Amino acid sequence: MLITEGTYPFNGGGVSTWAHTLCNRVNNVDFTLYAINAFFEEKPKYELSNNVEKVIQVPLWTPDEPYDYVSYGEEYYKTVGKKEWTTDQCVEEKFLPLFERLLTFVYNEDQDMRLLDLLFRELWLYFEDYDYKETMRSAHVWNAYVKIVSSHIVKKNNPSAALMDITVGMRWIYRFLIPLAIVDLPKVDISHLTLSGFPLIPALIANYKYGTPIMLTEHGVFIRERLLAINNSEYPFFLKNMLIKFSETIASLVYYKSEAIISVNIFNKKWEVLYGANPNKIKVIYNGIDHTLFIPREKPSALNHVPTVVAAARIFELKDILTMIKACAVTVKKIPEVKFLIYGDDQAVPEYTKECLDLIEELKLKENFKLMGTRSDSHLIFPEGDLSILTSISEGFPYTVIESMSCGVPVVATDVGGVNEALDENSGFVCKPKDYEEIGKRVIELLQNEELRFKMGAHARKRVVENFTLKNFIEQYEEVYHQVNQTNTSDR
Structure with missing residues (x-):
C-alpha cells in the first residue's frame, strides 16, 4: 500500500514521478494507492499501470466528510450503528481519556514513542466501533481541548491566543486525524509511506490490524519543510506552535515505526537521526531516470540563436520562483535577449503565481521570463535550453536536475537537499x-562560454549514465521490498 499526500496519482511533481515509476517498473509487486488529497478528485492525472489494483482516495478538506464522497467498504448497518452507539456518555468515558493523553503527549518535552504507539492503537480500536464525526464534535472533546491548550499557554508563559486561533487549531486536529475514521483497509504485505507525516495513520491501522510492516521513503524531509513553511507563515504564535508540536511528534513516530527508512539523499539522514531514526535502518537510494529517453537533442530552430534558460518547476513557495525571476533580471543586464522558459503547474497556488507575475511586471521582464504551464513530454523540455535552472529552498533528490543532466544540459541550482x-x-x-x-552570475557565465557549457553538458550526461539510471533505482527498491516482506513473514 503506497500512501501519498497531495501527490500521486492526482497531482504532478517529483514525488509523483517517483511513485509512477515504482508502480510501472517494479516487478512482482501489486500496489494499492492510498491517496490523501485536499479535495475530492474525479480521476487520476496519470494513466495507472496494471500493477495498481486499487485506489483509496481520502479528501481531508472537503466541506463534508470523506465517506460522503467515497465508499470505503463499510457495511451500511455498521455505519448507522456507529452513529447510534456514539453517545455523550460513550465519548466521555471511552474517548476523552485517549484524546487528553494525545494532547498532553504532543505538548510534552519528554516523549516515549512506545507509549504513543500504544495510544494510537487504542484510538484505532475506539474508531472500529464508534463514529468519528460524532465523537470529535462532542462538547466533551472541545472542552478538554480548550482546557489542555489553555493550560499550556499559561504554563509556558506564551502569548495569549484568540478564540478564533483556538478554534482553528481544533479544526486542524479534526482534519489531520480523519484517516482514523477509515478502518476497513485491504490486507497488504507492506505499507510504504512517501513522507514522515500524518499519512502514517493508515499505515498504523494496517500494522495494528494485520501486522503489516511500515517503510518510509523520505524525499524532502517532511519536518524540515514543515518548519520552513510554518516559520514563513503569518499564523499567530499559538497555531505555529501547535503545528510544530504535532509535526515533530508524528515525524518521530514515523521513524520509530518504520522497518526501513529510504532517503533519496545523504543530506536527509542528519534530520532523520535528529528526530529519533535508527541510523541502521536508513538506506540511501537515489532517484533514477530513463537515460534512453532523456537524451541530448538539437535545440528547436525557433530558439537556435536565443540564449535560453529552462526550468521544470511547479509554481509554489518551495521552488522559490521569485528568486528565479530576480536572477533573470540580473542576467538581462548582460544578455538582454535571454529567455527563461518555466514549465510547470501555475494554478496550484494562485496567490503565489500572482506574486510572481507582479514581480515580472515590476522588473519589466515580460519578454524575458515566461510561465509556460504544464507539459507532458518532459524529456523535450531541457533540450530547449542552453542550461537549466533550479532555485528551490528545499528538495529531496530533484528529478529535474538529473533529467537535465541526462539531456546533456548543464544546471545552475541551489545547494539544497541532495542537489550537490x-x-x-x-x-x-x-x-x-x-x-x-x-545565480544570475553563473547563468551569464554559462551562456557566454560555449566551450564550458558543452564540456559540462557532456560530463553531466556521463554522470547520469554511470550513477542515476532507472535500472539501478528499480533493482534497489525491489531488494528493499523483498527484505521488508521477508522480515514480516519471519515475524509471523
Whole structure:
C-alpha cells in the first residue's frame, strides 16, 4: 500500500514521478494507492499501470466528510450503528481519556514513542466501533481541548491566543486525524509511506490490524519543510506552535515505526537521526531516470540563436520562483535577449503565481521570463535550453536536475537537499539559496562560454549514465521490498 499526500496519482511533481515509476517498473509487486488529497478528485492525472489494483482516495478538506464522497467498504448497518452507539456518555468515558493523553503527549518535552504507539492503537480500536464525526464534535472533546491548550499557554508563559486561533487549531486536529475514521483497509504485505507525516495513520491501522510492516521513503524531509513553511507563515504564535508540536511528534513516530527508512539523499539522514531514526535502518537510494529517453537533442530552430534558460518547476513557495525571476533580471543586464522558459503547474497556488507575475511586471521582464504551464513530454523540455535552472529552498533528490543532466544540459541550482550529490562541479554550478546575484552570475557565465557549457553538458550526461539510471533505482527498491516482506513473514 503506497500512501501519498497531495501527490500521486492526482497531482504532478517529483514525488509523483517517483511513485509512477515504482508502480510501472517494479516487478512482482501489486500496489494499492492510498491517496490523501485536499479535495475530492474525479480521476487520476496519470494513466495507472496494471500493477495498481486499487485506489483509496481520502479528501481531508472537503466541506463534508470523506465517506460522503467515497465508499470505503463499510457495511451500511455498521455505519448507522456507529452513529447510534456514539453517545455523550460513550465519548466521555471511552474517548476523552485517549484524546487528553494525545494532547498532553504532543505538548510534552519528554516523549516515549512506545507509549504513543500504544495510544494510537487504542484510538484505532475506539474508531472500529464508534463514529468519528460524532465523537470529535462532542462538547466533551472541545472542552478538554480548550482546557489542555489553555493550560499550556499559561504554563509556558506564551502569548495569549484568540478564540478564533483556538478554534482553528481544533479544526486542524479534526482534519489531520480523519484517516482514523477509515478502518476497513485491504490486507497488504507492506505499507510504504512517501513522507514522515500524518499519512502514517493508515499505515498504523494496517500494522495494528494485520501486522503489516511500515517503510518510509523520505524525499524532502517532511519536518524540515514543515518548519520552513510554518516559520514563513503569518499564523499567530499559538497555531505555529501547535503545528510544530504535532509535526515533530508524528515525524518521530514515523521513524520509530518504520522497518526501513529510504532517503533519496545523504543530506536527509542528519534530520532523520535528529528526530529519533535508527541510523541502521536508513538506506540511501537515489532517484533514477530513463537515460534512453532523456537524451541530448538539437535545440528547436525557433530558439537556435536565443540564449535560453529552462526550468521544470511547479509554481509554489518551495521552488522559490521569485528568486528565479530576480536572477533573470540580473542576467538581462548582460544578455538582454535571454529567455527563461518555466514549465510547470501555475494554478496550484494562485496567490503565489500572482506574486510572481507582479514581480515580472515590476522588473519589466515580460519578454524575458515566461510561465509556460504544464507539459507532458518532459524529456523535450531541457533540450530547449542552453542550461537549466533550479532555485528551490528545499528538495529531496530533484528529478529535474538529473533529467537535465541526462539531456546533456548543464544546471545552475541551489545547494539544497541532495542537489550537490547529483550535480558535481563538472556538471554545473551550485549556489546558495535565495542568492539571485550569484545565480544570475553563473547563468551569464554559462551562456557566454560555449566551450564550458558543452564540456559540462557532456560530463553531466556521463554522470547520469554511470550513477542515476532507472535500472539501478528499480533493482534497489525491489531488494528493499523483498527484505521488508521477508522480515514480516519471519515475524509471523
